[in-house]
Amino acid sequence: MHITDRTLSLLDDMPLDISVLARFLKLLIQTGPDAIELSQRMLQLLSPLPDYPGYIVRIRQIEDAAKYPGITGFVCRGAPEDSGGKVTPEILLDNIRDINKFIRFRYCNKIRVQGLGNIITEDYLDIFARLREIFSGEIEFCPTDRYNFATALAAEWLISGGAASSGAASSGAASNGGNSVVTSFGGIGGLAPTEEVIMILKLTGLRNAEKTYGFFPEIASLLGKITARSVSLNKPILGECIFHVESGIHVDGILKDPKCYEPFPPETVGLKRKIIIGKHSGTASIKAKLAELGIPCDQEKIPAVLEGVRAKGEENRGALNDKEFEQVVRECAA
Numbered sequence: 001m002h003i004t005d006r007t008l009s010l011l012d013d014m015p016l017d018i019s020v021l022a023r024f025l026k027l028l029i030q031t032g033p034d035a036i037e038l039s040q041r042m043l044q045l046l047s048p049l050p051d052y053p054g055y056i057v058r059i060r061q062i063e064d065a066a067k068y069p070g071i072t073g074f075v076c077r078g079a080p081e082d083s084g085g086k087v088t089p090e091i092l093l094d095n096i097r098d099i100n101k102f103i104r105f106r107y108c109n110k111i112r113v114q115g116l117g118n119i120i121t122e123d124y125l126d127i128f129a130r131l132r133e134i135f136s137g138e139i140e141f142c143p144t145d146r147y148n149f150a151t152a153l154a155a156e157w158l159i160s161g162g163a164a165s166s167g168a169a170s171s172g173a174a175s176n177g178g179n180s181v182v183t184s185f186g187g188i189g190g191l192a193p194t195e196e197v198i199m200i201l202k203l204t205g206l207r208n209a210e211k212t213y214g215f216f217p218e219i220a221s222l223l224g225k226i227t228a229r230s231v232s233l234n235k236p237i238l239g240e241c242i243f244h245v246e247s248g249i250h251v252d253g254i255l256k257d258p259k260c261y262e263p264f265p266p267e268t269v270g271l272k273r274k275i276i277i278g279k280h281s282g283t284a285s286i287k288a289k290l291a292e293l294g295i296p297c298d299q300e301k302i303p304a305v306l307e308g309v310r311a312k313g314e315e316n317r318g319a320l321n322d323k324e325f326e327q328v329v330r331e332c333a334a
Contacts (some may be wrong), residue, residue: 002157002180003197003208004140006037008046009058010189011226018045024119024222026050027183027215032208033194034071037182062087065323075112078154081105082287088140089111093309099134106135112141112182120149142182145193150192154181155200186231186238188225195237195269203263214270237269245318246319252284277320281306289325301333308332 005028008021025046028036035054038046043057056073059065062083065074072086079089081104090112091101096119105111119127131139143153161179183194195216201207220231221236233241243266245251253260254273266273275288286306288299297305308328312320320328 001160001192001201002035002054002140002318003033004035004037004144004180004182005031005184005194006035006182006191006192007186007188008042008056008186012039012041013152014227016045017225020177020225021224022046024219024226026220027219030215031194031198031213031219032211033050034181035073042090043068043071056088058212074260083108090109090114090142094118096122102131103134108135108137109136110138110140110141112142112201114182115144116141117144117150117153118147120147120153124156125160126154128157132161138180141178143279145190146190147189150187150198151200152194154183154197156164157181158197158201159204159206185219186227188223188227193237199237199264199269212268212295216269217271240271241274242317243271243273244276245273246278246280246285249282251275251288255284255288277309277313277325278316279310283312290329292321293322293326295326295329297333298331304332305329 005200007028008025011021025036030050031049035056036052037056037058039058042062043049054250055071056075057058057071059074059076062076062079065087065277073088074086075088075090076083077090077092079087081089083089089108089278090103091098091114092112092145092213093101093103093115096116102113113131116127130131136166141154141157143150143157143288158179180189181197183197184191185194195213202211217237217240220240223238224230231238233239236242243252243262247263250261258265258273275292276286277285277289283302283306286302286309305328308331309320309325312324312328317323
């Protein structure tokens with residue numbers, strides 16, 4: 001299963017800090033994509049590049065490939081079907097009914113197909129099979145997120161492609177395409193987020209099942225600096241607050257067995273679980289917070305503390321901080 005991350009070919013129109021970009025590239029390499037795509041500008045800004053075997057460059061016209069003798073792979077939107085082995089043509093399919101654009105590339109060794117985010121509303125597995133039947137080489141699928149399903153489509157493409165390859169191998173037939181996707185960190189550019197696809201493959205045991213990504217919070221911070229927009233606190237995988245829980249039943253379940261609500265331990269992506277105290281808290285939340293802060297409290301006082309916490313949460317229209325919680329405990333447990 002092959003992942004190409006193209007974050008660094010999507011940033012040319014943004015104000016750029018070379019030191020931030022260089023650090024991002026080092027962490028991107030650590031994440032482990034099979035290829036990292038750079039724009040021509042990024043290649044110039046970040047050279048000399050860190051040692052990594054999978055760099056490819058997005059070029060505007062196929063003649064530009066000759067400018068970069070040290071690069072072994074290129075991608076070019078609108079490149080002709082006879083571009084050659086080093087240049088991968090990229091085509092945009094807004095709709096599966098545009099498939100006639102695809103047919104003329106059927107004998108290329110490799111092609112990138114971008115778009116097709118709307119096939120989630122159709123029999124997308126059948127459409128995947130049709131693409132593989134038409135094309136004899138490797139297909140890089142780059143689903144766009146117009147319908148908010150790019151992650152699902154990227155994962156389904158990889159998983160179904162792996163099954164197709166296994167079936168072909170067992171029958172002695174040739175395997176064709178279906179195991180490569182193109183993504184970007186944080187979904188920049190409207191693509192499937194790299195971090196989400198990586199975690200799906202990890203959790204399904206299909207790729208790097210034992211790997212951890214404790215540096216993801218730093219990547220989120222760097223993305224915020226690069227784009228001048230902070231990553232959403234609730235963004236899957238990268239969001240700072242995705243392991244914050246307040247609801248009483250959620251806290252109770254997590255304390256009994258984290259797998260009730262957490263698909264993976266917070267530490268896997270460099271985060272920590274945090275119990276939030278507020279108007280939705282329950283008895284389990286109060287007990288856990290008391291233990292966390294080392295505050296002694298008689299068991300018979302906990303219902304009163306809970307009522308005080310809920311009242312303060314209503315007053316705040318949000319969560320209590322630790323000092324506010326301690327004050328409620330002092331007032332209600334006196």
